[in-house]
Amino acid sequence: MTSAYESDIVAWAGEQARLLRAGRFELLDIANIAEEIEDVGRAEQRELMSRMAVLLAHLLKWQYQPERRGNSWRRTIQIQREQLRRALKKTPSLKTLLANEEWWEGVWGDAWVEAARETGLDNFPEACPWTFAEIMDDGWLPAEEGGNKHSEVAASNKTWY
Secondary structure, three states, X not given: OOOHHHHOHHHHHHHHHHHHHHOOHHHOOHHHHHHHHHHHHHHHHHHHHHHHHHHXXXXXXXXXXXXXXXXXXXXXXXXXXXXXXXXXXXXXXXXXXXXXXXXXXXXXHHHHHHHHHHHOOOOOOOOOOOOXXXXXXOOOOOOOOOOOHHHHHHHHOOXXX
């Protein structure tokens, strides 16, 4: 037998909300409500990861393809930084991810793959060479390949948050 949760999640959600508002707690689908609440948190985490990967991919492209730099890339970098700031302000608990090395490795991997796909290059660093402060600084963009001594030093003193 298929439950309302499995057959029509929108109808199920509406019914669960009505039951909550009516105080009919004994009729609630607690297990699936808990799953949906956890999914909300995971969705926020995925959005943060996706935005950071897009930002890092564009910073890589900026650094490794200086001849293709333009306002479009600059706007994308600016927009992603602003959206990341908003997400972290709206959901401060996401900041814990910024201290998670495994999360950063995943974000960097996604950014690396995206930048490689879009540029045809595969000579990017294995690990992110920039600090979180640099990544989020509206006045900062990476220098051309090999020319960013500040980032080389920063990579050895990485502070993500």
